[in-house]
Amino acid sequence: MADEKQPVTIKKYANRRLYNTGTSTYVTLEDLAVMVKNGEDFVVYDAKSGEDITRSVLAQIIFEQENKEGQSLLPITFLRQLIRFYGDSMQMMVPHFLEQSMSTLTSQQGKFREQMEKAFGGVSGFGSMEDQVRRNMEMFEKTFAMFSPFGRGASSSKAAEPAEKPASSAGGAEMDDLKRQLDELQKRLDKMGGKD
Numbered sequence: 001m002a003d004e005k006q007p008v009t010i011k012k013y014a015n016r017r018l019y020n021t022g023t024s025t026y027v028t029l030e031d032l033a034v035m036v037k038n039g040e041d042f043v044v045y046d047a048k049s050g051e052d053i054t055r056s057v058l059a060q061i062i063f064e065q066e067n068k069e070g071q072s073l074l075p076i077t078f079l080r081q082l083i084r085f086y087g088d089s090m091q092m093m094v095p096h097f098l099e100q101s102m103s104t105l106t107s108q109q110g111k112f113r114e115q116m117e118k119a120f121g122g123v124s125g126f127g128s129m130e131d132q133v134r135r136n137m138e139m140f141e142k143t144f145a146m147f148s149p150f151g152r153g154a155s156s157s158k159a160a161e162p163a164e165k166p167a168s169s170a171g172g173a174e175m176d177d178l179k180r181q182l183d184e185l186q187k188r189l190d191k192m193g194g195k196d
Contacts, residue, residue: 007041012053018044033061 008022010032020027020042035042036058044057065071085094 005041007043008035010042010044010057011047012044012057013047018057019047029057029061029064032057033065036061 008020010027011019011021013019018027018029018032019025020031032042032044042054043052044054045051046053062074066074082094085091
């Protein structure tokens, strides 16, 4: 690859504004995060001193991402262990180890996605899991309807209908027992409602 692309130069001014010299526009940390995700390389220089401040800007991007709801990647235990390495004799080995670990994770990412898709099916890799959650929610809604004072007519007729026989007799007995208990509870609730 003789024609390797040079990193984009970003200048950071005293007012904390970031200027992308490649596009001649001001950018935000969020814009820089998108550039990283898209594989675009950049370096950040302090506009006044010319000092390379790429590391601190990337750390700032990570800090902002960690503070977003549901975006956290770094466990507290990991952060504490990382802090302990500062000033330690092992400090020189940590960057290389972390780079190697991230390279391995990145290279295995495609294989991991394939395995998840095979295990769970569907386009997103979680299709069958989503179906199971949907079925569970339907079951909970039907059960809740039995206790709803407005849905008694429909639910009590459903409760009186014989259920399909499940594959295992032990599971069927448990389900019959559960239905019997629910019917008894419904009758008690009906009686309590009539006493008011």
